[in-house]
Amino acid sequence: MSAKDMTTLRLQDTEDHVSVEAIGNGTRLVQKGTLLAVVRGMSLAKEFRIVEVQRPMAFNQDVKAIIPRDGVDSRFILYSLLARREYVLGIADEAAHGTKRLQTDRFLAVPVSLPNLPMQRRIASILSAYDDLIENNTRRIAILEEMARRIFEEWFVRFRFPGHEQVKMVESELGLIPEGWKVQTVEQAFQILGGGTPSKAEPAYWEGGTINWYSPTDLTRAGTSFMEQSADRITALGLAKSSAKLFPPMSVMLTSRATIGVVAVNTNEACTNQGFITCLPNSDYPLWLLYHWLKANVETFIGLGTGATFKEITKGTFKGIRLLVPPQDLVGAFSSTAEQLMLLSLNLQRKNRNLRATRDLLLPKLISGELDVSKLPEPTV
Secondary structure, eight states, X not given: OOGGGOOSSEEOOOSOOOOGGGBTTTBEEEOTTOEEEEOEEGGGGTOOOEEEESSOEEEOTTEEEEOOOTTOOHHHHHHHHHHTHHHHHHTOEEOGGGOEEOOHHHHHTOOOOOOOHXXXXXXXXXXXXXXXXXXXXXXXXXXXXXXXXXXXXXXXXXXXOTTGGGSOEEOOTTSSEETTOEEEEXXXXXXXXXOOOOOTTOGGGTTTOOEEEEOHHHHHHHOOSEXXXXXXEEOHHHHHTXXXXXXXXXXXXXXXXXEEEEEEXXXXXXXXXXXXXXXXXXXXXXXXXXXXXXXXXXXXXXXXXXXXXXXXXXXXXXXXXXXXXXXXXXXXXXXXXXXXXXXXXXXXXXXXXHHHHHHHHHHHHHHHTOSOGGGOOOOOO
């Protein structure tokens, strides 16, 4: 496990895995329920990442395991440190190459108020109930989105769409395809936009900004199919004085450099930095066909990436990619089905946002003892 995996409070799995032989040779193994916190890295400049692992995991040198002493509830410590995250960020010092570092002696000296063990468990139980609901919603989101993905794959990759038995397969430059389907380039099929960054040296481009301005970190950190708000926002002047391009809600953002292939839909008007190719849906390639085509072809985009320092797929290369344009009736049928599933997913994502906001509002009040937990109910669906 590394910092990039720590996007949820309860960590189920990691992007990378090691062999049994690696344990004790550069990495360590911790058991389910252990707390792991980032103590070094660029993320410490903005956020304190801490997770509870849901299975045995190994971790790298930028992470420390937190093992509570006897009489201390592990989840209470988790929430106590979350309540003090601003304090923790404040004691991190500068390290090499623009990273931050949390020295072990400083971390161990973070003050934590400890009520008796039953009270610790009661507080942790109330806060955990919010995370239980978030976790349940997250599983439901995954199921809904997997349903939409499988329909796309069945209809537009395997060509087993409704009525496919009566459709003849014909030769094309992409191989055998159903008769009546067209082969086009991305440039022919839909419009794309790039992005840009207003000068950070000009406060008027940033201060009081209301225009969502996404960077790839926004998408990789969120890990969601929908993006509602960016971490940074720019002003109208910043937009006018840069190469950033404003695009409408329900466009599809694709990260195109360094990390290639993260895909998300913006729910509000937005622009991006230069690390994106933003795709605009149309009647031939409506939103959910476009979104799922992008998701299904990430490996292709990565393979087309070039660059010595970091890989990038250029807009010119992207425009030349060939794709299939299915008949309108089939596109309409898919769009109708996929939209229902994806909007249910968005609704659950918004519920999770509200649950996190309520939990974070209660967090300092419960940890400090300001709220009496004896009569406080746990949240329900």
